[in-house]
Amino acid sequence: MTAPLHEARPTGPGRALPDTQQGMRRRNLARVLHTVRAEGPLSRAAVASRIGLTRAAVSTLVDELIRSGLLEELGPERPGRVGRPGSALAVSGRGPAGIGAEVGVDHLAVCAVDLRGTTRSRVIRQGANRGRSPQPVLAELTDLIRQVVDEAEGEGLYPAGLAVAVPGLVARDARTVVRAPNLGWHDTDLAPLLPADTALTVDNEANFGALAELWLGDGTPRDFLHVSAEIGIGAAVVVDGGLLRGTRGFAGELGHVPVRPDGPECACGGRGCLEQYAGEEAVLRAAGLEPDEDRVGLLAGRAAQGDEDVRRALRDAGTALGVALTGAVNLLDPQSVVLGGELSGLAPWLLPSLQEELARRTAGPACPVSVSRLGPQGPLLGAAHSVIRAVLDDPAALAGQP
Amino acid sequence: MTAPLHEARPTGPGRALPDTQQGMRRRNLARVLHTVRAEGPLSRAAVASRIGLTRAAVSTLVDELIRSGLLEELGPERPGRVGRPGSALAVSGRGPAGIGAEVGVDHLAVCAVDLRGTTRSRVIRQGANRGRSPQPVLAELTDLIRQVVDEAEGEGLYPAGLAVAVPGLVARDARTVVRAPNLGWHDTDLAPLLPADTALTVDNEANFGALAELWLGDGTPRDFLHVSAEIGIGAAVVVDGGLLRGTRGFAGELGHVPVRPDGPECACGGRGCLEQYAGEEAVLRAAGLEPDEDRVGLLAGRAAQGDEDVRRALRDAGTALGVALTGAVNLLDPQSVVLGGELSGLAPWLLPSLQEELARRTAGPACPVSVSRLGPQGPLLGAAHSVIRAVLDDPAALAGQP
DNA sequence: GCTATTTCGTCATGCCGATTTACAAATTAG
DNA sequence: CTAATTTGTAAATCGGCATGACGAAATAGC
Numbered sequence: 073m074t075a076p077l078h079e080a081r082p083t084g085p086g087r088a089l090p091d092t093q094q095g096m097r098r099r100n101l102a103r104v105l106h107t108v109r110a111e112g113p114l115s116r117a118a119v120a121s122r123i124g125l126t127r128a129a130v131s132t133l134v135d136e137l138i139r140s141g142l143l144e145e146l147g148p149e150r151p152g153r154v155g156r157p158g159s160a161l162a163v164s165g166r167g168p169a170g171i172g173a174e175v176g177v178d179h180l181a182v183c184a185v186d187l188r189g190t191t192r193s194r195v196i197r198q199g200a201n202r203g204r205s206p207q208p209v210l211a212e213l214t215d216l217i218r219q220v221v222d223e224a225e226g227e228g229l230y231p232a233g234l235a236v237a238v239p240g241l242v243a244r245d246a247r248t249v250v251r252a253p254n255l256g257w258h259d260t261d262l263a264p265l266l267p268a269d270t271a272l273t274v275d276n277e278a279n280f281g282a283l284a285e286l287w288l289g290d291g292t293p294r295d296f297l298h299v300s301a302e303i304g305i306g307a308a309v310v311v312d313g314g315l316l317r318g319t320r321g322f323a324g325e326l327g328h329v330p331v332r333p334d335g336p337e338c339a340c341g342g343r344g345c346l347e348q349y350a351g352e353e354a355v356l357r358a359a360g361l362e363p364d365e366d367r368v369g370l371l372a373g374r375a376a377q378g379d380e381d382v383r384r385a386l387r388d389a390g391t392a393l394g395v396a397l398t399g400a401v402n403l404l405d406p407q408s409v410v411l412g413g414e415l416s417g418l419a420p421w422l423l424p425s426l427q428e429e430l431a432r433r434t435a436g437p438a439c440p441v442s443v444s445r446l447g448p449q450g451p452l453l454g455a456a457h458s459v460i461r462a463v464l465d466d467p468a469a470l471a472g473q474p
Numbered sequence: 475m476t477a478p479l480h481e482a483r484p485t486g487p488g489r490a491l492p493d494t495q496q497g498m499r500r501r502n503l504a505r506v507l508h509t510v511r512a513e514g515p516l517s518r519a520a521v522a523s524r525i526g527l528t529r530a531a532v533s534t535l536v537d538e539l540i541r542s543g544l545l546e547e548l549g550p551e552r553p554g555r556v557g558r559p560g561s562a563l564a565v566s567g568r569g570p571a572g573i574g575a576e577v578g579v580d581h582l583a584v585c586a587v588d589l590r591g592t593t594r595s596r597v598i599r600q601g602a603n604r605g606r607s608p609q610p611v612l613a614e615l616t617d618l619i620r621q622v623v624d625e626a627e628g629e630g631l632y633p634a635g636l637a638v639a640v641p642g643l644v645a646r647d648a649r650t651v652v653r654a655p656n657l658g659w660h661d662t663d664l665a666p667l668l669p670a671d672t673a674l675t676v677d678n679e680a681n682f683g684a685l686a687e688l689w690l691g692d693g694t695p696r697d698f699l700h701v702s703a704e705i706g707i708g709a710a711v712v713v714d715g716g717l718l719r720g721t722r723g724f725a726g727e728l729g730h731v732p733v734r735p736d737g738p739e740c741a742c743g744g745r746g747c748l749e750q751y752a753g754e755e756a757v758l759r760a761a762g763l764e765p766d767e768d769r770v771g772l773l774a775g776r777a778a779q780g781d782e783d784v785r786r787a788l789r790d791a792g793t794a795l796g797v798a799l800t801g802a803v804n805l806l807d808p809q810s811v812v813l814g815g816e817l818s819g820l821a822p823w824l825l826p827s828l829q830e831e832l833a834r835r836t837a838g839p840a841c842p843v844s845v846s847r848l849g850p851q852g853p854l855l856g857a858a859h860s861v862i863r864a865v866l867d868d869p870a871a872l873a874g875q876p
Numbered sequence: 877g878c879t880a881t882t883t884c885g886t887c888a889t890g891c892c893g894a895t896t897t898a899c900a901a902a903t904t905a906g
Numbered sequence: 907c908t909a910a911t912t913t914g915t916a917a918a919t920c921g922g923c924a925t926g927a928c929g930a931a932a933t934a935g936c
Contacts, residue, residue, distance in 0.1 A: 091501055093892055093923075099493055100894090117913055129894050131914065148902085155912025156902040295721050309805065311718060318807020319697050329801035330835060333734060342800065342835030398744065399731035399801045403711065405720020433732060433744030495894070495921055502922090519884055531923050533885065550931085557883025558931040 089466060097133075098468040100125065104133045105142060105467050108161050109187065113146055115158020134161060141167045142187065142467050163187040168232030168463050168470060169224045171270065172456025173213055174277065175238045177202050177254045178365060180209070182216040184224040184231070185456040187463065189288075193223040200365065203256050206249075210265035217267055232463050232470060234270045235455035236262065237277040239304070244321040246273045253304065273458065277451035278324060279315055281412045282308030284446050284454030287461065293407035297400055299326060299393070300413030300450070305347055309404060327351065329396045349392030359385035368414045375421045386421035393422065394429025401430070401439045412444035413451065419443040491868060499535075500870040502527065506535045507544060507869050510563050511589065515548055517560020536563060543569045544589065544869050565589040570634030570865050570872060571626045573672065574858025575615055576679065577640045579604050579656045580767060582611070584618040586626040586633070587858035589865065591690075595625040602767065605658050608651075612667035619669055634865050634872060636672045637857035638664065639679040641706070646723040648675045655706060655741075675860065679853035680726060681717055683814045684710030686848050686856030689863065695809035699802055701728060701795070702815030702852070707749055711806060729753065731798045751794030761787035770816045777823045788823035795824065796831025803832070803841045814846035815853065821845040 089095040103123045108114055111122070120130040137143040144164045151157035167187050174181040178201070183194040195216045201209050213236075221231050240252025249260045262274050282298035294313040300306055305327035309316040316323050327347040328340045335344020348354055352367050359382040364370060374382040397409055409430075411419050423441065431438040444450055463470055491497040505525045510516050513524070522532040539545040546566045553559035569589050576583040580603070585596040597618045603611050615638075623633050642654025649665045664676050684700035696715040702708055707729035711718040718725050729749040730742045737746020750756055754769050761784040766772060776784040799811055811832075813821050825843065833840040846852055865872055 091498060093495070093498070093894095096493060096495070096498065097893065115913070126895055127914065128896085128916085132893090151903055151912095153912080154904040154910070156914080158913055293721070307805065311713070316713060316718075316806070319695075319809040320807055323805065323807040325804040325807070328804045328835075328837075330797050331732075331735065333797045340835070340837040345835075395732050395735045396801070399798070400805055402727040402730045403709065403725065403802055403805065404718070405722055405725040405727070407721040433730075433742070433747075435730075435742040495923095499922065517884070528924055529885065530887085530925085534922090553883095553932055555883080556881070556933040558885080560884055 098466055100129070101133055101137060101467045102465050104130060105137060105163065105464055108143060109163045109189075109464060113149075113160035113162045115149060115160060117158055119161070137467060140467060140470065142463070142470075165190070166228035167230075168460070169221075169229035170456040170459030170461075170463075171217060171221060171224075171231050171234045172280075172452050172454070172459070173217060173234065173236045174452040174455065175201065175209060175213060175236065175255070176277075177239060180213050180216055181452050182213070182220045183452055183456050184220050184229065185453070185460055186229055187460060189457070189460070191453070191456070192227055192229060193220045195219055201255055206255075206257055206260050206262065206265055209255075210262060214265075214267055221267075231270045233273065233459035234267065235273045235275065235280070235458045236266065237280040237451040237455045238262075238274060239277050241322055242274050242276050244317065246275060249274065250321075271459075273455075275455070275458075276306060276308075276324075278306035278308045278413065279317075280452075280454030280458065281444070281446070281450035282310050282315065282410075282454070283458055283461075284450040285410055285412055285444055286310055286313065287457050288453060289410070289445060292410065295407045297397070297404065297406045297409045298412050298444075299397070299409060299415060300411075301327075301350075301352065301415045305351060305393075307400065309406075311404075326396055326400065329399060331392050331395050346392055346396040350389035350396075355385050355389050358388065368417050372417045375418070383421055386418060387425045390422035390425035391429050394426040394433070397426070397439075397441075398430055398433040401434070406439060409439055409441045410444050411441065412446065414448055416444045416447040500868055502531070503535055503539060503869045504867050506532060507539060507565065507866055510545060511565045511591075511866060515551070515562035515564045517551060517562060519560055521563070539869060542869060542872060544865070544872075567592070568630035569632075570862070571623075571631035572858040572861030572863075572865075573619060573622060573626075573633050573636045574682075574854050574856070574861070575619060575636065575638045576854040576857065577603065577611060577615060577638065577657070578679075579641060582615050582618055583854050584615070584622045585854055585858050586622050586631065587855070587862055588631055589862060591859070591862070593855070593858070594629055594631060595622045597621055603657055608657075608659055608662050608664065608667055611657075612664060616667075616669055623669075633672045635675065635861035636669065637675045637677065637682070637860045638668065639682040639853040639857045640664075640676060641679050643724055644676050644678050646719065648677060651676065652723075673861075675857075677857070677860075678708060678710075678726075680708030680710045680815065681719075682854075682856030682860065683846070683848075683852035684712050684717065684812075684856070685860055685863075686852040687812055687814055687846055688712055688715065689859050690855060691812070691847060694812065697809045699799070699806065699808045699811045700814050700846075701799070701811060701817060702813075703729075703752070703754065703817045707753060707795075709802065711808075713806075728798055728802065731801060733794050733797050748794055748798040752791035752798075757787050757791050760790060770819050774819045777820070785823055788820060789827045792824035792827035793831050796828040796835070799828070799841075799843075800832055800835040803836070808841060811841055811843045812846050813843065814848065816850055818846045818849040 089098050104119055107119055107122050116130045116134055117127050120127045143161050146160040146162050149157045149160045169184045169186055172183050179198050181196040184192050186192050238249055239254050241250040243250050247261055247263045249257050251258045263272055278300045281300050285292050285298055296310050298308040307324040307326035309324055328345045330344050331346050332344035336348050337343055338345040356363055427441050491500050506521055509521055509524050518532045518536055519529050522529045543566055545563050548562040548564050551559045551562045567588055571586045571588055574585050581600050583598045586594050588594050640651055640654055641656050643652040645652050649663055651659050651662045653660045665674055680702045683702050687694050687700050698712050700710040709726040709728035730747040732746050733748050734746035738750050739745055740747040758765050829843050
């Protein structure tokens with residue numbers, strides 16, 4: 073026998089459920105739904121052997137999930153082995169939909185994702201939002217949400233929740249934007265300005281991006297650091313498959329990690345914060361460019377054309393990122409670092425110097441750095457999937473007892 | 475209904491237990507034991523109302539815990555209210571004992587703690603261990619362990635596990651010391667060199683110190699950063715009442731967070747690591763002192779006498795710590811930072827500059843920094859209590875089914 | 877002092893959820 | 907065509923907690 077290690081572990085699916093027989097059943101419903109979703113069409117017997125319950129128990133669980141419209145019976149499997157063929161089960165394509173929305177500095181976007189993880193509807197509207205007050209922006213967003221919901225309902229889906237990604241800090245109530253410098257919003261409760269007929273969750277776009285990476289990334293581990301940037305530099309810390317949020321919900325403020333303690337002053341009060349070296353504004357200035365609408369696109373374009381000033385600016389930003397990430401990696405020992413969001417578009421020019429710096433400062437093998445496959449789509453997808461995830465984690469909350 | 479936030483949450487007591495009816499019972503046993511321990515003598519009815527089970531259910535749970543020797547019946551309570559007085563229950567003072575051991579650079583220590591949290595036996599042996607090979611050191615430690623176990627057994631206790639704190643990195647198998655620079659050990663499996671008759675857990679002293687702070691500190695929150703130092707500077711990250719260990723178990727390496735990216739070279743390959751500015755060796759050098767046996771005592775003594783060189787060296791170390799902690803606080807948003815271990819003895823001279831630096835670099839209120847009440851005793855106590863904690867978290871593992 | 881009231885601990889009973897056991901159905905192997 | 911294998915379901919059982927009732931032991935009111 074080995075004594076427990078007293079680790080910080082996330083609760084994972086359904087941990088919020090009470091520790092009673094009913095809670096147990098709800099967790100088992102979630103386990104069945106999760107495995108069917110993850111491992112394609114499966115028979116009841118296959119599910120049972122996977123999750124360690126008996127066929128009889130799984131049968132009743134499946135019945136309940138079918139009655140709720142979350143699972144559907146595809147009919148008898150093609151038999152390849154001896155014995156009676158099972159009846160294939162799959163998650164329904166006409167059940168709940170997760171509605172994800174994103175308030176970007178230069179765009180609004182909304183999408184609907186079904187239980188299978190397929191994006192069933194999507195709308196994007198370009199347009200600068202910097203400096204606009206929350207009311208008109210969210211009215212416009214509400215419009216888009218209604219479009220997407222209508223389209224989803226046309227396909228037999230019904231909205232199970234709305235998740236909104238914003239470029240800023242969000243309080244732990246998951247409703248209030250504490251500070252979004254790029255929009256000019258602060259201390260704004262978004263709930264009254266958005267459709268009231270669905271459950272609402274608001275979160276930082278870096279957090280949603282990290283969750284998207286966790287859920288949709290190929291081979292992404294359960295412990296990683298997800299770095300993203302839109303002017304500010306945010307990181308999301310994923311520990312054992314869950315987000316680390318911090319006491320006030322402000323964890324992951326990589327942008328204000330000191331890189332050179334005597335560097336230039338920062339708005340945060342400090343000196344030489346990472347943002348001074350790798351923030352969008354700083355990079356544009358270092359490259360001798362004027363900020364305009366599509367800043368990342370501009371940088372990427374110039375860099376691709378071979379503009380040496382831009383390339384040098386990006387190299388230096390990568391080095392600064394490497395210094396800050398060395399600290400983070402030493403503190404957290406993650407399995408990898410992922411560059412996501414808008415950053416992924418600049419990765420070709422950031423990555424070499426970043427990795428060099430990280431390797432130089434690490435004894436032994438350096439923490440691997442990769443680039444998100446999802447790129448700028450991460451936050452929106454993460455938002456929509458977070459709703460779906462909530463259904464998968466407690467299917468009983470939808471139909472029966474919430 | 476509010477959608478879940480997908481947070482990283484630790485599992486807390488008994489989360490490793492399977493999600494079955496038996497697992498539920500074991501968790502309920504743990505809940506009963508925990509509340510009786512935490513809230514002094516309680517009647518069955520009082521326990522029931524606290525944990526939300528019925529009196530009948532608690533009765534059977536208590537019966538089982540009494541049969542296992544973990545609880546004892548103190549007899550009828552002094553009645554102050556109407557109604558039949560309850561029968562007071564308390565955790566047994568003659569049940570399992572947690573054996574904690576510590577391998578320090580200058581000492582060995584072992585103690586035994588009972589279920590109530592009382593230290594029932596303790597032995598400390600001074601003597602430099604730097605450069606000694608593991609075999610003789612652990613043979614000596616085994617001696618001390620036997621002494622403490624004998625004494626504990628004389629008082630009716632029996633050892634429920636052995637936890638050893640070492641000043642170095644420990645692999646996630648909780649047995650192997652990967653690197654302990656101050657001892658000169660590396661890649662050593664300690665299990666064969668220690669008594670084999672009890673379950674063994676080996677861990678970093680900073681981790682055990684943080685757990686001690688969590689379990690024994692007065693008013694310590696469930697999210698904090700515990701900084702400790704013995705030559706190397708280690709931190710332990712506590713998130714929602716659990717340790718964050720990292721993929722390889724190396725999380726919390728605060729000593730190699732870059733403070734000045736162009737600073738002096740460090741053994742880790744980097745430059746300007748915190749250890750270069752706030753490590754014991756660096757501080758001694760900056761103060762113009764020679765390293766000797768009791769380095770922290772020497773520094774504290776001179777500083778107390780008013781030695782301006784030493785005070786300046788400690789001030790500068792505090793500033794460097796402040797820079798590194800700014801990064802950590804930005805990344806983790808903890809509720810507080812606690813200085814523990816040997817550091818606590820130097821706190822009077824480190825703290826002002828540390829707090830000043832942290833406050834300067836923080837927008838809004840700075841993260842509060844406090845000093846551990848346990849001081850250098852933290853690691854040893856944390857080790858012993860970790861064993862007790864394991865029993866409290868799953869009492870059934872002791873007697874019945876492990 | 878006596879009775880009513882309140883609370884405690886326990887017992888008998890019932891419910892809920894999963895397991896066990898048994899069996900019919902549907903397939904392959906020989 | 908029969909034996910073997912696997913699936914899905916139904917009936918019985920078990921483990922664990924809740925419910926309701928009861929005696930025991932205290933206080934409160936008379």
